[in-house]
Amino acid sequence: MFTNIRWKFILVYFLLVFIAMVIVGVFIIEKFEDQQITNITNTMEQHIETIIGTSSYISKDDWSEVREEIQDTVNEWRLDGKETLYVIYDEDIPTIIASSSKNYERDIGQNALHYKKLDSSLIFEAYNGEKNANIKEDKNDGLMTQHLAYPVLDKVGQVKGILYMTATLNDVYDTLNETKKILTNATILALLITVFLGFLIASSITEPIRDVTKKAEKMAKGDFDQFVEVKSDDEIGQLASMFNYLTLKLKDTIQEMDLEKSKLDTIFNYMADGVIAIDIKGHIIHANPIAMDILDLTREDIITPNIIEKKNFPEEYINLTKIDYEKSDTLEGDTIIEINSEVYKVKYAPFKNEKNNIGGLIIVFQDITDEHKLDNMRKEFVANVSHELKTPITTIKSYAETLMESDVDEKLTHKFLSVIDNECDRMARIVRDLLQLSNLDYNKTKWQKTEVSVERLIKDVLLKLDFAFKEKGQKYSINIEENLPNIVVDKDGIEQVILNIVSNAIKYTQNQGEINIKSIRDEYKVIIKVKDNGSGIPEEDQQRIFERFYRVDKGRSRELGGTGLGLSIAKQIIEAHNGEIVLKSKFGEGTEVSIILPYTRV
Known part of the structure; x- marks a missing residue:
């Protein structure tokens, strides 16, 4: 990055301002700290000198005799809450005889605890007649405190005692920390401004060259739509003019090629x-x-x-x-x-x-996936229709030929004719279902939609199938949610769907089985669930169960009279009503079919 001349300019400006701000900041902080501590020390000395000048007990030669009076004087003297005064007497064994500390008042006589907090070197110097001050850090809480030992002289100039004062420097160092933050922020701001101004100055020098370089690089990569702004008549301006002339010539040359390429790319991609x-x-x-x-x-x-x-x-x-x-x-x-x-x-x-x-x-x-699938479906459909129609036609033909070529008694003739009639009915059902599917495929079915009660619809279906339930000894239960809304549907179409689903449940559920019909509301939909405990459907067959003519057990389905089209018709009827039909089954345990229909919320 610093190989760029622009950044070299910025770096030089940045370092100059940074060094200057650091030097100024260090100088200001040190001077400010010295001044504040000097002011506090002077104030402490003034307080001590005032106490010495105004207290008659301090002027006594033997402080031990007026110890109580000195303590009263200290208590009456209103010091700053950050200052603490100690009165020390006896050079041989320096002893605190009075103090403004509240702890001293509670533990009077426990001088050692307070004496440890003081600076013994200052006390020693004070007994030598020298007043001195020092900053001491409390090891327990880390607080900085200014200590001052002031010797008190008797009439002959000998030290008779010491007034020792401490003052916390929290405010000073808090102010110093704030000052450091202000100087740091000012330094950062100054550096940002320096970077910005340095960028502007450097850009005014390097931008024209940089602009030509960038656009030449783009041209080298094939982008010929590049023009440089000519800002001067010097060598850089002449270079920009020649660059623009070259660009125009190249642009004219490749414009037609780009147009043809764009056409081919669009065709190719889309x-x-x-x-x-x-x-x-x-x-x-x-x-x-x-x-x-x-x-x-x-x-x-x-x-x-x-x-x-x-x-x-x-x-x-x-x-x-x-x-x-x-x-x-x-x-x-x-x-x-x-x-x-x-x-x-x-x-x-x-x-x-x-x-x-x-x-x-x-x-x-x-x-060609869709065409392939459609072709397979057509082949399979033709094969299924042919197979479905072949069986009844073969049966009818064989029974009819038997009647025509043999002398059959009246009882057997009636039996043969009954078989022929049943097979004709079966073909009629297949044709009817195929016609209905065709109408559904081509949207030719005209729906007569009316408002229908779901409960009434289910009960009508169960009434029609009552004989089928009794014939197999099956039980059914109905569970319909209260205040279930009516649905707007084609009553005959939806009844056909429910009839088909319940009929399948009856057919594929063993004798004495159970079938549960349930209807609930789910947001803007009504769900009708038919659940049985029959044979169920294998998992591999569930995906194809709604295909036309698809049967899980083809032989048994034909025996029960099914055409293999019922579920396909049911699904298309439900989808024509903007609904959905969902099948869940577990082989050997039963099947649940859910009919989901929308309703208009009032």
Whole structure:
């Protein structure tokens, strides 16, 4: 960063201001501290001299005789709350005989506890006739205190005692800390301003050169839409003018090329098919977003300059070893492949490079998954319809031929005719269901929507199926939430759905089984749940249960009279009402089907 001349300017200004502010700050702090401590010391001396001059007991030669009076004098003297006065007597064994400390008043006579707090060197110097002051730090709480020992002389000039005063320096050092913060903030602000001004000054010198350099670099990368502002007529201004002239010439030259490239890029990126270009070694050199998603590629896989890291086209989709770039008949082809359950039709053809030689292949992936699925569904549907109709037709034909070619008694004839009639009914049901599905597919069904009571709808269905319940000895229970809102639906259509679901529950639940019907409200929806304890549906069949003609147990379904279309019709009816039908089942334990229908909240 500091190879840039701009930052060199800024660094020099920054260091100059920083050093100056540090020197000034240190000088101010030291002077301020000395002045404050000197002021406090002078104040302490004035207080002591005032006490000496005004107290008659202090003037006595023997302080031990007037100890009580001296204590009273100290108590009456109103010192600053930050100051504490000690009266010390007896040179041989210095003893505190009076003090303004409240602790001393409570523990009078415990001189050692107070004496430890004092500076013994100051007391020694005071008994030598020297007044002196010193700052002492309390080891317990870390507080700084100013100590002053002031000798009191008798008439002949001998020291008869010491007035020792302490004053806390908390305010002084708090003020010093605040001053340091102010100076620090001022230094930071000054440095910021210095950086800003240095940036402006340096920019005025380096910006023109920097501007030309940056735009020349962009041009080197292919961006030719660059112009430099000419601000002077000197050499830099002449350089900027020539740079602009070069830009205009280059822009005119490549404008048409950019336009054509933009068209091709837009087509390439937004086409619905995946397109990949590979070189003759099989390396992927270009791919549009669709192709990158299909083959799970990233942009880094394609643009990496390292030949070792370049991605190869997967040979399981197209066997590139069979392609001979010397033979044109092997360079074009198509195939159908499956990738991640999606079906694609893959076509490939060669492209040529700037030397008019074959440079590789263009491979196109066309998604035909939906067409493939539809084709399979059509085939399966035709096969299912043919199979469903073949059985009753075969039965009818065989029984009819038997009646025509044999002398059959009246009882057997009636039996055969009954079978023929049942098979005809079965074909009629299949055709009717297919017609209903066709109408639903093409939205030809006209719904007669009215406001319907869910409770009434369920009870009507159960009434119609009452005989079926009794025939299998099954029990059912109804649990309908109170104040359940009415729904606006086609009554016959929804009744057909509920009838189909409950009928299936009866069919696939063993004798003496249980079926529970429940209806609740969930926000703006009404849910009807039909739950049985029947045979259940295997997990692998649950995904296809709503497909047309799909049966879990085909033989048993036909025996029970089902066409395999009921659930498909039910699902389409519910979806036509903007609802949803959900199936949950556990094989061997039972099935629960939920019919979810919206209602309009009042």
